Amino acid sequence: MSSESLVTGIQNHAWAGGKEPMKASYGKLMMWFFLVSDAFTFSGLLIVYGALRFSNPYWPDPDQVFASFPAMGHMHLPLMFVSLMTFILIMSSVTMVLAVEAGSRMDKAAVEKWMLWTILGGATFLACQAWEWTHLIEDGTTIWGNLWGPVSESGERTPGPVNFGQLFFFITGFHGTHVLSGVVINFIIYTRVRDGVMERTGHYEMVEKVGLYWHFVDLVWVFVFTFFYLV
Amino acid sequence: MEHTITPGTDAKPNTKWIWKVFWILLVVTAVEVTLAYTWPESLSVTLLNVIFISLTVLKAFYIVSEFMHLGHETKSLIWSILLPIVFILWFVLAMLTEGNWWLFAREHFIG
Numbered sequence: 650m651s652s653e654s655l656v657t658g659i660q661n662h663a664w665a666g667g668k669e670p671m672k673a674s675y676g677k678l679m680m681w682f683f684l685v686s687d688a689f690t691f692s693g694l695l696i697v698y699g700a701l702r703f704s705n706p707y708w709p710d711p712d713q714v715f716a717s718f719p720a721m722g723h724m725h726l727p728l729m730f731v732s733l734m735t736f737i738l739i740m741s742s743v744t745m746v747l748a749v750e751a752g753s754r755m756d757k758a759a760v761e762k763w764m765l766w767t768i769l770g771g772a773t774f775l776a777c778q779a780w781e782w783t784h785l786i787e788d789g790t791t792i793w794g795n796l797w798g799p800v801s802e803s804g805e806r807t808p809g810p811v812n813f814g815q816l817f818f819f820i821t822g823f824h825g826t827h828v829l830s831g832v833v834i835n836f837i838i839y840t841r842v843r844d845g846v847m848e849r850t851g852h853y854e855m856v857e858k859v860g861l862y863w864h865f866v867d868l869v870w871v872f873v874f875t876f877f878y879l880v
Numbered sequence: 881m882e883h884t885i886t887p888g889t890d891a892k893p894n895t896k897w898i899w900k901v902f903w904i905l906l907v908v909t910a911v912e913v914t915l916a917y918t919w920p921e922s923l924s925v926t927l928l929n930v931i932f933i934s935l936t937v938l939k940a941f942y943i944v945s946e947f948m949h950l951g952h953e954t955k956s957l958i959w960s961i962l963l964p965i966v967f968i969l970w971f972v973l974a975m976l977t978e979g980n981w982w983l984f985a986r987e988h989f990i991g
Binding site for chain 1: 892893894895898901902905909912929932935936939940943947948954956957960961964965967968971972978979980982983986987
């Protein structure tokens with residue numbers, strides 16, 4: 650038996666028990682369970698952030714910290730840049746669904762197009778984050794301290810809680826690492842689509858699976874956006 | 881939002897629902913930013929935070945249910961993903977209460 654017919658044989662028997670549990674393929678189900686565990690990891694981080702923030706008598710005002718925009722100098726533009734980042738990530742989620750939808754119609758050219766747009770969106774988000782981090786670090790916000798404490802009577806900036814920078818850089822960094830790995834995985838799957846692998850196997854389920862991961866990264870950002878920038 | 885995927889047979893793109901979800905996510909985010917800009921200081925910040933968190937859960941619902949397609953999976957799959965999240969909710973309540981206690985301890989016992 651050649652390896653290809655062996656693979657087909659196993660697929661015919663679904664999970665080898667004759668039918669698929671929960672009407673989902675093994676790979677898709679395992680991706681879901683991985684995402685549940687990853688949700689717990691992110692929740693752990695965000696909840697620690699919440700607990701430490703509650704335990705601090707003073708916490709920096711996000712409207713003051715995140716108020717810069719590239720090439721706008723010292724203009725006070727609270728939330729504008731991070732809103733743009735959010736828009737980019739939502740948009741890349743949309744192009745990812747479009748890729749999955751095209752895959753369900755076996756439209757190879759459209760899957761390639763939408764996957765490339767998704768990769769571009771992810772890379773742009775990372776570039777934005779690099780700019781944001783650089784700007785914050787140059788402005789004195791690091792994992793060792795920051796100047797976002799209460800403004801003194803003479804109008805000077807005072808040290809804020811060290812936890813602020815530590816939690817911000819660790820959590821947005823952990824999310825950014827997910828975005829980076831998502832971009833890499835999307836690119837690998839894109840090359841497989843381009844080389845006609847999915848056309849030969851007869852389905853685009855792999856695009857669906859990386860799609861799940863990509864939407865999860867977007868989902869986490871929705872929460873990071875609320876808890877770091879809005880609340 | 882009805883959308884059935886028929887592999888290989890349906891040649892027409894079925895993308896209306898995708899753009900519908902996109903607009904919902906975009907408008908909700910725009911509302912959040914507008915609220916952050918315009919919320920009067922006389923009104924309760926707690927209320928604003930409750931609104932922010934509700935809108936976040938709304939966005940999460942659309943991403944998970946539509947983009948991740950969970951709303952269209954079997955009931956058993958939906959529940960096996962959602963039920964473990966109950967533990968996260970408990971953890972939020974437990975740790976935020978704990979955070980408040982740490983603040984109290986800092987202010988009264990450590991100084």
